[in-house]
Amino acid sequence: MTVRFHIHGAVQGVGYRRFAEREAQALQLAGWVRNEPDGSVSGEVEGSEAALAVFRARLAEGPAFAAVGRLDWEALDVRSSLPSPFQILR
DSSP: OEEEEEEEEEOSSSSHHHHHHHHHHHTTOEEEEEEOTTSOEEEEEESOHHHHHHHHHHHHHOOTTOEEEEEEEEEESSOOOOOSSOEEOO
16 A cells, blocks of 8 residues: 655754654555755655554654654555655755
């Protein structure tokens, strides 16, 4: 299963991308995460439904200094070739 996610709130400058990378790699998920110009963070992730459910819950919580306002989560119909292991795009 492949998912596109978008996190809004105070999520830049607080280690959010590194947090997402660590969590995804611990769950053996493929994909990427990046900062967006509007101050949000987005990415795509691929893995089992069970691992994605855990990852989604962790993204919603975020690292200690983040304040997640909203998490958009959209399942994609196509399976893409995402980087593995999960990585930060700059």
